[in-house]
Amino acid sequence: MRLIIQDNHRLTSKWVANYIARKINLAEPTLERPFVLGLPTGSSPLYTYHELIKLYQYGAVSFRHVVTFNMDEYVGIPKDHPQSYHTFMWDNLFNQIDILPGNVNILNGNAPDIKAECQAYEDKIKAVGGIDLFLGGIGPDGHLAFNEPGSSLASRTRDKELNYDTKLANSRFFDNDVNKVPNSSLTVGIATVMDAKEVLIIVNGYNKARALHHVVEEGVNHMWTISALQLHPRGMIVCDESATYELKVGTYKHFKDIERNNLDPDNLLTSNLIW
Numbered sequence: 001m002r003l004i005i006q007d008n009h010r011l012t013s014k015w016v017a018n019y020i021a022r023k024i025n026l027a028e029p030t031l032e033r034p035f036v037l038g039l040p041t042g043s044s045p046l047y048t049y050h051e052l053i054k055l056y057q058y059g060a061v062s063f064r065h066v067v068t069f070n071m072d073e074y075v076g077i078p079k080d081h082p083q084s085y086h087t088f089m090w091d092n093l094f095n096q097i098d099i100l101p102g103n104v105n106i107l108n109g110n111a112p113d114i115k116a117e118c119q120a121y122e123d124k125i126k127a128v129g130g131i132d133l134f135l136g137g138i139g140p141d142g143h144l145a146f147n148e149p150g151s152s153l154a155s156r157t158r159d160k161e162l163n164y165d166t167k168l169a170n171s172r173f174f175d176n177d178v179n180k181v182p183n184s185s186l187t188v189g190i191a192t193v194m195d196a197k198e199v200l201i202i203v204n205g206y207n208k209a210r211a212l213h214h215v216v217e218e219g220v221n222h223m224w225t226i227s228a229l230q231l232h233p234r235g236m237i238v239c240d241e242s243a244t245y246e247l248k249v250g251t252y253k254h255f256k257d258i259e260r261n262n263l264d265p266d267n268l269l270t271s272n273l274i275w
């Protein structure tokens, strides 16, 4: 697993956006052979999306032949609700880049047949050849997408109840009222994410420091579902300094050392030092 430590959230976002743009460009995607990107919502990827929009505006990347699959969606709120993940993605990324609407895939939290919806999502990912790069964030309890602590590490796309901690964390988007946060979600499973050719997780802030410690320094454990990343051949975390507060000094120094030539986001757009 790679751990890229950046000074702050702004640099984290720039690094991740440049990395994604470089990956898309290197793949030289076409209509027949698109680049397939898994995407999260939340505050962690927000500035990465702003950076990607800037790169698109400068002409440094195009999303014309990019197919996306979002990680998750709430159950029980309309698609056009201001806090639905549909709204988040269209407002913060898709409406501002050249992606074809038909290439965007987001789970339908109001599907009449949840099982069929989730199976169709898994089938569609397979049909396009799998996900090339899955971008993600984590919750303070180390959950990936909505795979709450205790979720099977072999899980696939399904519906999942949200725990109180997650509802509390997400209540900031629902007038700080935990009762307004939906009780359940549709989410890709841990195995769905781990099937991607590459997984890149953004971790920012003190409130994620414990989770970062668990994924980097402890064993694989279903109570910290992000720890499954240790088993991925191309798993990478990009974090800011604040998120490293629970890491051992030695761990911190080790990753700073081995990634010392890869830290400058500006080098990424032309670098071949990329997976």
Ligand SMILES: N[C@@H]1[C@@H](O)[C@H](O)[C@@H](COP(=O)(O)O)O[C@@H]1O
Pocket: 040, 041, 042, 043, 044, 045, 071, 072, 136, 137, 138, 139, 140, 143, 144, 145, 146, 166, 170
């Ligand atoms: N389902 C999402 C996760 O995919 C996301 O990673 C997490 C962290 O969000 P944030 O980045 O806002 O801290 O929140 C939600 O629970």
